[in-house]
Amino acid sequence: MEQLAVRFADLVAMDLKCDYAVNPIGIDTIRPRLSWALESGGRGRKQTAYRILVSERLELLNRDQGEVWDSGKVISGRQNQIEYAGTMLQSRLCYYWKVCVWDQDGNLSEWSKAVYWEMGLLKAEDWQSSWVGCPESEQEKTGPLFRRDWTIEGEVLKARAYICGLGYYELYLNGVKVGDHVLDPAQTDYDQRCFYVVYNIAEHMNKGQNTVGVMLGNGWYHQNKVWNTSVMDYGKPKFVAQLVVTLSDGTEQILTSDEQWKTAPGPIVADNIYAGETYDARLELDGWANPGFDDNNWGQARRVSPPGGKLVIQMMPPIRKVKTIRPVRMTNPQPGVYVYDMGQNFAGWARLKASETEGTAIRLRFAETVDADGMVDTASTGVFATGVEQIDTYICKGGGLEIWQPRFTYHGYRYVEMTGVAGNPELDDLTGVVVHTDVEPAGSFECSDAMINKIQHAVLWTQLSNLHGVPTDCPARERCGWLGDTHVIAEMSIYNFDMAQFWSKYIHDIETSRRGSMPFDIAPGKRLCLRGVPDWSTAFIQLPWYLYLYYGDEQIVREHYSGMKLVLEQFHSQAKQWILYEGRGDWCPPGSIVPIETPVEITSTALFYLDCTIMSQMAKMIGHAEDSEKYGKWANRIKEAFIAAFYVRENYTFGSQTADSIALYLGLLPESDAKEVAASLADDVRVKHKSHLSTGIIGSRHLYGSLSQYGYGDVAYALLNQTTYPSIGHLFSKGATTIWENWEETKFNAKLNRVEHRSMSHPMQAGFGAWFYQGLAGISPDPEQPGFKRIVLRPQIIESLHYSKAEYRSIHGRIASHWKRHEGTLCWDITIPPNTTAIAYFPAQSADCISESATPIGDIEHVRLLGVENGNVVCEISSGAYHFEIG
The missing domain is CATH 2.60.420.10 (Maltose phosphorylase, domain 3)
Known part of the structure; x- marks a missing residue:
């Protein structure tokens, strides 16, 4: 191997990742992809070659030996999406790796720091465990506990737990919760795939007696209270677990889930992802997950049939408790009613402190707003659609200070109504706990305008409040992954957060929702909306494109290309003279849920054009030249038809802010008229709508960029600084801290005899946030x-x-x-x-x-x-x- 005398220390390989993760424990791809960033203090620095070493033994790697893979010197400037090409990877083994690079002058860098990845269970036969659940006599009880004593005979060298608990679970070892994940695993279509997680449990293990405990919640698997309850429910909670301990002498001990586990009802007496959780502290079984606990009165776990889905590794950031929020005020609007204002709309739950007598039931009711009397108003949380409110109940055991927070539910809220306490609660008796998929920040933005910075702040809170294993539309009412929302917000989310794993997972979710060629409008799960329309299904084409565009990910395109091709061909078959008439359209413009100014065929056809252009590029990239040429021709035909059908040449407009914005963004107009169309758009905003927007979610995504690109930044600026209806500034004047679903419009629901509000945390209206990075910066x-x-x-x-x-x-x-x-x-x-x-x-x-x-x-x-x-x-x-x- 070539070793040059001159070592160029100014170029350093850092931030090494395997399949987008740092030191992942649990990889189930046999050709994981490696990447690194480079750091240098100079200019014009380039990588001209690299060498990767991979070893099972760290000591060999430290001696610059890669017995598993030595790539040799590879002449290439590539530093990401590099597929492992060594010997066959084995289940449960850990692989250490490092990289060095050559710079533009042929000088060799120092080796990077050594990192690692660890394989999961690659074959079905690696699972020796059975799925287990409650005895049939206890099937209707919620929150069951499971335990198993385990004797370890020797010194523990390495210990791993492999577990999937449906719908949610918590894993305990010797009385301590393992890991910091919550609401685990992430939601999937459990008939097609179920996520398992790998934990390093060595620090929790004892030589001698140990106890493993599992607590189950209903989660999305046993969601049987909201929507079509006869369809939504997959089955009763269950889990599969396999614990493997390697002893210092090299021998292994394996504990599997089977009927030898014991089970009993726990203190969670009700839990639902929408309706909340009820916890009776009087039913707590102290020490239930510790050695020596008397479980003679517990029943035997029962082997149950597995879910239909394949067990696969959860290769995405977990949901975590990310931060806490102290309430900004507490009011007492009625006797015995205390309303806490967290000062911020977010997703998560509340941590309660109480000192009450035994049997006291403290009820926490969550809402995004309050009414004129200061009472919480739950209308915007979707009661009109779900039929339930977000309510947690804690029943005290008495005897002193009790601290509690739920495990298997979460809420979208700013305000909490507390009732049931005997005394006068303090401000610190409730703490807001922010809970979401723990994606790493990737970007930051600020400018000299306070309003724009405030909008960016609201955009971030809105997005994070809607990342819970899937990209939800809102954190209270639906919590669904609507495809139309996702393609609108994708770029905004990528600029602000590391979304590579998250969107990769969700593209697979869309694949599981496909019936024939078209995916349904919601993914994943059983609430599919039973319809698939082009302007929502386009997400299945756009999301892989964004992963390729922003992360250079060719694999995701190759993996889903045949499916994307079927979707595009379906669009083609639905089009009439290249115009698509099916779709939901420019959703939620001011004054309406459905489009007003922009016909559906404009937005659906424009997105059809976009899909053809990016499919042409993706097809070319993966070597499908004929497809690339065909889709390029389709795009030209669509453009001709679009202009002929919708362009009003004498007025230089396609008829609305949305139509003109999209036409300018996509170049879907006569090139010679672009400046005139931009001027017409600016005039529409300034004069016709008096510096207000009239766009829905599709138009808003591109409105500001289209104006600024053609010299009308002052018009975009005026829109963002508008304070009268409809505008974000107007929502701020109403107390908004996140971006709302609509623009404050309400309607009276006669059936419920109440005003119907829409969600106050809806990222689909925040897709324009990408423009802060793309446009202003x-x-x-x-x-x-x-x-x-x-x-x-x-x-x-x-x-x-x-x-x-x-x-x-x-x-x-x-x-x-x-x-x-x-x-x-x-x-x-x-x-x-x-x-x-x-x-x-x-x-x-x-x-x-x-x-x-x-x-x-x-x-x-x-x-x-x-x-x-x-x-x-x-x-x-x-x-x-x-x-x-x-x-």
Whole structure:
């Protein structure tokens, strides 16, 4: 193996990941993908080659030996989505790896730090355990407990637990909860796949006596209270578990789930994901998961039939308790009624502290808002649709301070109504617990405008409140993965969070919802809406594209290409003269749930065009040249038909803000008329709607970018700073801290004799948040070199803003764009990760007025002038940090 004398320490491989995860325990792909970022203090740094070592033994890896895989020196600039190509991987084994790289001058870097991945149970026969549940006599009891004593004969070297508990579970070892996951596993269609999780349990194990405990909840598996209860329920709670201990002498001891486990009812007497949880502390069995507990009165667990789905690893961030929120105030609107205001609408639950007498039932009722009398108003949580409110009940055991929080439910709320307490509660007796899929932050954005920053804050809270194993539409009423919502929010979510694993999982969920060619409108699970329409099904094509575009993920495209192709062919068969008339349309514009100004055929056809263009690119990328050519021709035909059917040439418009915004974004219009259409759109906003939007979720996604791209940033700015109906500022004046489903419209429900509000936390209305990064900061990926291998930097400078600042941690590394005005000069600081380049658009007529650190831009090494385009000086810039001045 080549070893050069000169070692170039300025280029460092870091942030090593396997299948998007850092040191994952539990991988069930036999060719996992490896990636790393590069760090350097200089400019123009590139990777020209790499070498990967993989070993079962860390000591061999530390001696630079990869007995499992030594890639050798690979001449390549690639640093992500690199498939493992060593010897066959084995179940339960841990593999250590590291990488070194060669730079642009042929110098070799230091080795990266050693990291690892560990395999799960790769074959069905690796599972020696049986699925178990309650005895038939206790099938109707909720929250069952299971326990098993286990003697370990020797010193523990390594210990793992493999478990799937449906619908939810908690695993205990010697009285201690294992891991920090909650609401585990993530929701799937359990007839097709069920997630298991691997835990490192070595620290919990004793030499000698041990006790393993499992508590089960209903979750989504046994959800039988809301919607069509005869259809939604998969069956009674059950679990499968396998614990493997490796002793210091190399021998193994395995504990399986079987009928030798003992079971008894627990203190959770009711739990439902929508309706809440009831916990009777008087029924607690102290020490039930500890050695020495007397379980003679417990029944025997029963072997039960497995769910229909295949056991697969949960390869996504788990749901966790992420943070706590202290209430900002407590009121007493009626005798015995105490209302806590958390100050923020979010998803999670409340932690209760109480000192009451035995049998006292404390009732917590959750809502997003309060009425004029200060009482909680649960209308926006969807009572009109679900028939239930979000209520947790805790029954005290008495005898002192009791602290409790639920396990198997969650709520979307800001306000909590507490009743049942005998004394006067304190503000600190309730704490809000924020619960969501624990995705890592990937981006940050701020600007000089307080309103825009407030909107960004609300966008983040709205998105996080709707990540619970699936991308929910709202955290209270439906909690469903509507496909139409997902393609609208995908890019916004990716800029703000690391969503690679999350969206990969959800694409598989959509696959499980397909019946024939078209996926149903909701995934996953049994509430499928029994309908699949093009403008919602497009998510199955768009989401793989975004994973390819933002993460360079070709595998997800290859894996689902045949399904995506069937969906696109179905669109084609439904179209009439290339126009698609089926769909839900521009959902939730001001004043309505269904579209008003924009006919369904406009949005469905535009998305049909988008799908054809990206399918053409994806087909080309994976070597399907004929498909690529065909879909490209389809796109041309759609464009011709779209313009002919909807374009009003004399007025330069397609008839609505949504139609014009999408046409401008997609280039779905005569190119020579683009500026005129943009002017017409701006006029529609300013004059016809008096600086208000009239778009639904599809139009809002592209409204601001389409205006700013063509020089109407001031119009976009006015929209975002609007404070009268309909606007986000108006919602803020009503107390909103998240983005609402609609624009405050209500209707009277005669059946319930109450006003019907819509959800106050709906990310589908927040898809425009991608524009803060793409537009104001100007950070976009290049489809020709995806995964930000080549970055497009093109900020939309708005006169009303003094600065805009964003960072994005791409799969290649940290990208930054920060522009500000200073004494008549536009200053622009950018950071480009090593081994990438950027195409930068400077808002200037000539390169003569651009300098970098006081040096004319034409004299800067690593900056190459490409020309002038539409009032922008275009340059190619190599990696590094730069300070430009334009003036």
